[in-house]
Amino acid sequence: MRCILPRRRTFNISVALLLAILLHRTEAALFAETPIPRADHVVQIWPGEPPAWKATEEAERDLSDAKSNLVAGAPIIRLGHVRNVELHVFEAADATGKPSNAAVIIAPGGGYTILAWDLEGIEVAKQLQAGGVTAIVLKYRVPTGPMGDEKWKPAVQDIQRSIALVRDGKVTSSTPQHVGAMGFSAGGNAVARTATSKTRHYESVDASDETIRRPDFACLVYPAWLVEKEQQDQMIEGIEVDSDTPPMFFAHGEDDPHAVLNSVTMFRQLHAAGVPSALHVFTGSGHGFGARLDGRADDLWPELCIRWIRDNGWIAASTKSPETR
Template identity: 60%
Template sequence: MSRHRMLALAAPWVSCYGWADAYSPSLCVTILTLFGVICMNILTYYRSLVVFACFPCMNFLLTGPSAFATEIARQSDMVVRVWPGEPPEWDTPEKAEQDISTEDSRTVAGHPVIRLSNVRDVELHVFPATTESGKPSPVTVVICPGGAFNILAWDLEGLEVAKRFQEAGVNAAALKYRVPSRKMEPKWQPAVQDIQRSIAMIRAGKVTPNVPAHVGVLGFSAGGNAAFHAATAENRLYKAVDAADAEISPPDFAALIYPAWIVQDDRPDQFREQIEITAETPPMFLAHAENDKHQVFNSVTVFQRLHAVGVPAALHVFTGSGHGFGARIDGRADDLWPELCVRWMRDSGWLLLNNSDSQARTGDE
């Protein structure tokens, strides 16, 4: 590097720290160069320690989002196929499943997002959690990524969220549901079928040997729309395929994170579809940003309807977070929504503060 180039690079630092008042630019360059050499020697000497301490971040930055998500997926206890054979009839994609993200795709919290398309194999990626006494968690949540029913934000709103809830003591199962659903009407139907079947399998002991006392569904954006329909559905949307479907079992609760397409654009106090909220509707947790492109009334109106009939509900509205923030830490207030959701579960008595095991039951009961 030429001397003039080094001076140009050093100029902002010299000006910033006021060194130009006391030292010549040439001397400043010499000092900065020596400082850089010392730092490089230190990093080289302690390279093993640095690599070990920073492995998760380095793995993400150096190998890309797909490899990072694969690493998280390996931490799941198992992957369970949801349908024993072919799923209910739908417009099966002709192309193979793939991540369609590019270098120009939107990032979240400074990192890329895996966008899975052509998903035909419905799977639950299971992250089991335990109480402080080492017994299985009494709560399981099925996590549904968003993606406009066209793709799945698989790491941002799936695997990463499941891992975070597992660490908080909640069993989590990231659902890889079928997309796209371009020809289906309504578009949410395949996703709701996959949610209903997943909950039935969990309650039948086909996912984990210990059946949790409470099974809920958590969804983002389009996944939040599907979670809402699953929580309010009066009937199973597919024909029973085995003993797991012996009973119709709605979720015990639902968490809707910036849900989309629930209310009418021009009449945000009205639902888009004929959905009835009754006293039997499961409790719900809602989180949204006030500046979301999918208006905040998708959550506010749901909360108001629940409150009107006495169904327990919690609503959190964040400032300036936009749409699609997932559960990544970005230094904003919305970073806290997973902890708020877990606290809500505890306040509801499903996940006790002392990690009591009294709420858990086994499949033999």
């Protein structure tokens, strides 16, 4: 449900906000009863074995248990031991019924150990889809801790390959004109590396890899490990911003233990390089809030992101925003 504000100056804005908060809390209370949506279809991205990595030998499964933390009062799927890389596709149409001009590849977070599959993947995809953006959730390889300093590499390889396939028309029913990437926490780290890298991090597999292009835009939601630990005004080695870096959208909690300066510092460098980007910082949100409704201001970031995508012309201006917002 969506609270629509009348375009009249006499409208009491505090009443509108109160109604919106009540609606958010009601939806959050019902959230645990909502079944996990199924993708329109699923695509395998590697025709054979993926690039070399220290693969897990255990079976893929949800690693959550009775002691796992809840988010917005509901459990989450902590998907572990992922070896088979898949794209879970949620295709969207604009207000005229035409396929969306934009597709976003979503990389859930999880510390390169697990994937917060529903919280930062499927649930986000459904909101983007409702807003007219084709959403593609990437089930990338984890855990990668045994790879040491390059634990990010399998995720970046999987993201780069996914972008190449989407651009080549191998994933969606209609090839989108604009391809973006969205990442949460560790997924945000991988997306930031992908968006700033000018080289392919794997050997070409087929014709889809002939031309590797960075995403047209990137959305980083509480990204982790982008700045030096002791100098948080400096980006880590391997992430360099210049005038060719794609525009970015950031959403971060001011009190996040993965410091808000991960987003702020990168935003400042984008701004200095003349790359138009958007930064949203929320107080008291912490880390890992995903896109679940709990009556807080950070409930609004998916809507802000969709409007940012629309404002940049990547989806038609007539596209509706999610009815759940």
